[in-house]
Amino acid sequence: MIKVMIVEDDPMVCDINKKFLAKVDGFVLSDTAKSIEDAKLKIEKIKPDLILLDVFFPEGKGVDLIKWLRGEGYHSDVIFITADNNTDTFKEAFRYGAIDYIIKPFVLARFKSALLNYANRRNDLKKIDAINQEVVDQYVYRNTELEETNKDINSMKGFSQHTFDKIMKVIEELDDQTFTAEEIAQMIGVSRITARRYLDYLEREDRLEIELEYGKVGRPQNKYKIKK
Numbered sequence: 746m747i748k749v750m751i752v753e754d755d756p757m758v759c760d761i762n763k764k765f766l767a768k769v770d771g772f773v774l775s776d777t778a779k780s781i782e783d784a785k786l787k788i789e790k791i792k793p794d795l796i797l798l799d800v801f802f803p804e805g806k807g808v809d810l811i812k813w814l815r816g817e818g819y820h821s822d823v824i825f826i827t828a829d830n831n832t833d834t835f836k837e838a839f840r841y842g843a844i845d846y847i848i849k850p851f852v853l854a855r856f857k858s859a860l861l862n863y864a865n866r867r868n869d870l871k872k873i874d875a876i877n878q879e880v881v882d883q884y885v886y887r888n889t890e891l892e893e894t895n896k897d898i899n900s901m902k903g904f905s906q907h908t909f910d911k912i913m914k915v916i917e918e919l920d921d922q923t924f925t926a927e928e929i930a931q932m933i934g935v936s937r938i939t940a941r942r943y944l945d946y947l948e949r950e951d952r953l954e955i956e957l958e959y960g961k962v963g964r965p966q967n968k969y970k971i972k973k
Contacts, residue, residue, distance in 0.1 A: 746773040747864060750793040752784045752810065753777070753826070754802055758849070762797055762826065765856045770957045771864050781810050788814070793821050795863065800827035800834060808834065811841045822867075824859055826851065864957070865945075865967065869938075879938055903942065908935060912943045916953075916971060923968040944969050 749772050753759040759777055766774055775791045778784035781802055788796075796814075800807040811823050825838050828849040835846055845859045873880065882903060911933045916924070926941035933940070944967075947953045954970045 747771055747795055747867070748773060748775040748791065748793045749795045749797060750775055750784070750787065750791060750821075751777045751797045752779075752781070752807070753797070753799045754779045755799070758799070758826075762856075765853050766797075766860075768853065769857050769860045772860060781805050781807075781813075784810055785813060788819060788821065792819065794867075795860075796821050796823045798823050798825050798827075800825060800829040800838075806834075808837050808841065811838065811843060815841055822863065824863070826856075861955070861957070869941075879936065904946075908933070908939070909943060912940065916947075916969075920971065923970045925966060925968060941967075 749766060751759055751762045751766070751774065753762060759779075763774060763777070766772055772795070775793050776787050778787050781804060784796075796810075798807045798810060807825060807827065814821055814823070823838075823843045824845040824847065825843055826847045826849065827834075829835075830848055838846055844863055847855060847859060869880075912929060915929060915932050926944050927937045929944065930937045930940040944953060944955075948955045948969065952972055954972045956968050958966050958968045
């Protein structure tokens with residue numbers, strides 16, 4: 746399970762974050778903090794995997810906390826959840842290693858997408874010892890907005906119509922069965938990373954459903970299914 750800390754001084758927003766977090770499999774709330782100093786003390790004890798962090802606090806800003814994290818050598822990842830739509834804050838957050846930036850008010854779908862993308866990247870990197878360009882591109886461009894499905898898929902970076910058609914044919918034959926990227930990769934003769942890119946694209950286009958399934962070792966696995 747991925748350990749999460751929520752750092753938010755507004756009790757109502759904190760409660761929303763907790764309720765949304767409970768709806769996403771694979772994550773567990775370790776603690777909450779109402780201030781930056783309180784967060785620092787708890788981070789030293791808990792060492793969370795992921796921090797959901799606001800920007801505005803009475804005694805400072807959330808970017809101060811992420812700077813402290815990097816200065817102290819903590820490896821916790823950070824997703825900002827804030828009403829701050831200032832470009833400079835956004836750029837500074839990513840400069841210090843934020844992995845996502847959600848602007849209030851937000852909906853469950855956006856929150857869930859941020860967490861699942863994080864979990865997917867984290868688990869993908871655990872399974873490989875060395876990276877190549879394909880792995881890098883998958884990591885960097887996973888959240889890139891792609892063109893609509895009714896446009897030529899050949900015009901999208903890293904995609905081909907031939908591979909897309911093969912994947913669609915296999916998926917349609919599977920009908921109501923669930924499947925993994927690895928299974929699709931074996932069926933059509935491509936890498937798991939390549940299959941995953943196409944499946945994630947189809948999921949974003951609302952043509953596939955996705956869920957995390959836990960095995961005996963506790964690491965989640967994406968299972969896909971055609972959305973009716």
